[in-house]
Amino acid sequence: xxxxxxxxxLIDELYETxxxxxxxxxxxxxxxxxxxxxLRALRMLARSEKPLRMRDLSEMTGVAxxxxxxxxxSLERDGLVERVRHPEDxxxxxxxxxxxxxxxxxxxxxxxxxxxxxxxxxxxxxDRERLRAxxxxxxxxTG
Amino acid sequence: xxxxxxxxxLIDELYETxxxxxxxxxxxxxxxxxxxxxLRALRMLARSEKPLRMRDLSEMTGVAxxxxxxxxxSLERDGLVERVRHPEDxxxxxxxxxxxxxxxxxxxxxxxxxxxxxxxxxxxxxDRERLRAxxxxxxxxTG
DNA sequence: AACACATGCTGAGCATACTCACTATGTGGA
DNA sequence: TCCACATAGTGAGTATGCTCAGCATGTGTT
Numbered sequence: 208x209x210x211x212x213x214x215x216x217l218i219d220e221l222y223e224t225x226x227x228x229x230x231x232x233x234x235x236x237x238x239x240x241x242x243x244x245x246l247r248a249l250r251m252l253a254r255s256e257k258p259l260r261m262r263d264l265s266e267m268t269g270v271a272x273x274x275x276x277x278x279x280x281s282l283e284r285d286g287l288v289e290r291v292r293h294p295e296d297x298x299x300x301x302x303x304x305x306x307x308x309x310x311x312x313x314x315x316x317x318x319x320x321x322x323x324x325x326x327x328x329x330x331x332x333x334d335r336e337r338l339r340a341x342x343x344x345x346x347x348x349t350g
Numbered sequence: 351x352x353x354x355x356x357x358x359x360l361i362d363e364l365y366e367t368x369x370x371x372x373x374x375x376x377x378x379x380x381x382x383x384x385x386x387x388x389l390r391a392l393r394m395l396a397r398s399e400k401p402l403r404m405r406d407l408s409e410m411t412g413v414a415x416x417x418x419x420x421x422x423x424s425l426e427r428d429g430l431v432e433r434v435r436h437p438e439d440x441x442x443x444x445x446x447x448x449x450x451x452x453x454x455x456x457x458x459x460x461x462x463x464x465x466x467x468x469x470x471x472x473x474x475x476x477d478r479e480r481l482r483a484x485x486x487x488x489x490x491x492t493g
Numbered sequence: 494a495a496c497a498c499a500t501g502c503t504g505a506g507c508a509t510a511c512t513c514a515c516t517a518t519g520t521g522g523a
Numbered sequence: 524t525c526c527a528c529a530t531a532g533t534g535a536g537t538a539t540g541c542t543c544a545g546c547a548t549g550t551g552t553t
Contacts, residue, residue: 217478218371218466224485224492225368228361231492244509262531274510276533281508298518298531323361329487335360338484342367344472349367349374387539405501417540419503424538441501441548500549511537519530 221345232322240285241315244270248278249304249312252288258303260293287311364488375465383428384458387413391421392447392455395431401446403436430454 229243236242241249251267252259259267265275279302282288287308293299304312330338372386379385384392394410395402402410408418422445425431430451436442447455473481 215463215466217470217482220482220485220489221368221371224489225364227489227492228364242508260531261533270509271511272532273512273534277509293531296519296531298516300532320358323358326488326491327360329491330484334484334487337480339360339363341473341477341481341484342363344477345469346363346367346370348469348472349370385538403501404503413539414541415502416504416542420539423503436501439501439549443502495553497552498550501547502545504545505543507541508539509541510539513535515532515534517531520528521526522528523524523526 228326231326232319235318235322236315239311239314239318240287241311241318244268244278245282245287246312246315246319248275248282249287249308249315252302252304253309253312253316258291258301260299260301262299264302282308371469374469375462378461378465379458382454382457382461383430384454384461387411387421388425388430389455389458389462391418391425392430392451392458395445395447396452396455396459401434401444403442403444405442407445425451 233242236246247268248264251264261275261279262272264279265272268275270278279288279290283290285307286305288302289305290300290302293301327335376385379389390411391407394407404418404422405415407422408415411418413421422431422433426433429448431445432448433443433445436444470478
């Protein structure tokens with residue numbers, strides 16, 4: 208019982224830490240019209256040599272296809288990406304960064320790096336390895 | 351640069367771990383018509399001697415007042431809680447568990463304990479303390 | 494008593510995620 | 524060739540969170 212009680216608290220702290228970290232990063236990204244979800248998509252588009260299909264973007268960012276539709280809608284409204292018909296597959300769209308999207312990505316990436324470095328400043332290399340190992344053990348247990 | 355790159359990965363792992371853990375727990379709670387958000391509210395109502403004001407429930411669960419309104423709407427639709435007018439403050443409602451809510455809470459609490467114990471089964475007491483300390487250091491850096 | 498301000502809750506609207514159902518299109522086998 | 528099945532994207536609906544605006548009510552001050 209005492210052991211179970213202690214995992215409750217531990218997991219609460221894990222949730223709380225992740226939540227606060229997210230707020231911390233979101234607050235900085237918002238200044239440049241970005242967000243964690245947006246940055247993930249912009250990053251994949253920037254890394255890719257060629258425009259990406261919606262499907263590929265979904266898989267690379269790790270969210271459901273439907274979520275990508277909404278996200279790309281919003282990025283497109285803001286002029287950061289554009290959808291182009293796939294030249295060979297008429298079902299598909301290709302998504303690519305606009306010049307404004309390239310700029311937004313670059314700035315957001317910089318802010319993200321700064322924020323994450325700041326958030327983990329209290330951890331040295333050994334701490335990071337230790338944390339990584341502990342998190343990996345939880346992931347193993349949760350499939 | 352290498353250091354910043356490594357915090358990226360570390361934080362991604364933190365997000366990923368929390369996300370998967372959430373799915374793991376949600377899947378179990380769903381069987382009983384509960385969820386993480388619902389359980390948090392049911393738990394506070396169960397712990398309290400007296401019915402709680404919406405405001406108090408918000409503070410105890412750590413979410414915005416508006417979020418509590420929607421959550422209580424949903425719990426009320428499912429017959430797990432009920433709103434009663436506050437006898438002295440006509441602006442306020444008191445929220446209390448119904449008998450069905452008491453049962454749902456008890457079952458969800460049990461499933462939650464099991465799931466969390468399972469998720470953290472790979473960690474001994476020392477690991478937990480270490481993880482807790484590392485998380486605390488991130489929280490310190492993020493305000 | 495009356496006004497100013499604070500508090501309690503909810504409507505409206507947004508962001509991020511999900512599932513399920515559907516349309517349009519591609520593809521492989523009979 | 525044509526039918527069955529798979530795949531690409533999105534509409535509809537839901538859950539969980541947020542902010543801002545607004546109404547009703549409480550409270551304290553003059």
